[in-house]
Amino acid sequence: MLTGAGISAESGVPTFRDAQTGLWAKYRAEELATPEAFLENPRLVWDWYVWRRQLTAQARPNPGHFALVELAKRVTDFTLVTQNVDGLHARAGSRDVIELHGNIELDVCFDEGTPVGAGEYRDDGSVPPRCARCGAYVRPGVVWFGESLPRRALDRAEAAVGSCELVLSIGTSSLVQPAAGLPLLAKRHGALLVEVNPNPTPLTPHADYVLSGPAGEVLPELVRAL
């Protein structure tokens, strides 16, 4: 299974396609989610992530997330790969989720690249906060545009799509690489490709089946039909 922002839309988490609202309306997500934007204006990008963290903290998993928990119990070899940084799959009860683009709850030292946890922040009132070890800014533990994905996560995802019989691409616009290439990789290895999305995407012409509707409605139906 590969999921994108669309599976969290019914939980109230805006997708990347959705225009940003309020303070952030004048920015494109792809512009803010870059190391360049952070270096240029650390406070702006940090505040954007604080805002998004509040949104994801308030969000609750929806029937689409829970249906994938159920599906995992019904099939022998199940792998869940997500582009989402909201942690909602794990909160729904999914185990061993491959988070290709990191997790918005985590903090990382901008210079050292190592996790920064409680007691590891410099107590100087800096915003963004600073790493107690080296004094560099702390950044959210997500993969920004132009940055490589975590090697182990990508290797595990590629191994899964290289050996699966069925791949579901759920709630993704299939525009961001290398994630968007994974369902096609699976198809090239002989897997059946099913897309779940209320809107067509560049992947739609390649899909064997398209379940055109909201994931929160389609996925529970799929599980019931099993």
Ligand code: BV8
């Ligand atoms: C990299 C974390 C090495 C941060 C994210 C090849 C060709 C062209 C460009 C590239 C390429 N290779 C690399 C690039 C550059 C770039 C890229 O792909 N750019 C795109 C914009 C063209 N990729 C990278 O930079 C990657 N790194 O490749 O490193 C490298 C570097 C440079 C050059 C070469 C190689 C890193 C990409 C990861 C970036 N980080 N997130 C954060 O969240 O703040 S990406 C982020 O955006 C999300 O994680 C997600 O991946 C993406 C958004 O896509 P979706 O999840 O699909 O969401 P979207 O809003 O787009 O669509 C929602 C869909 O849901 C829609 O289709 C809608 O119809 C549907 N929907 C709506 N409601 C529902 C629904 N579906 C179901 N149910 C509903 N209810």
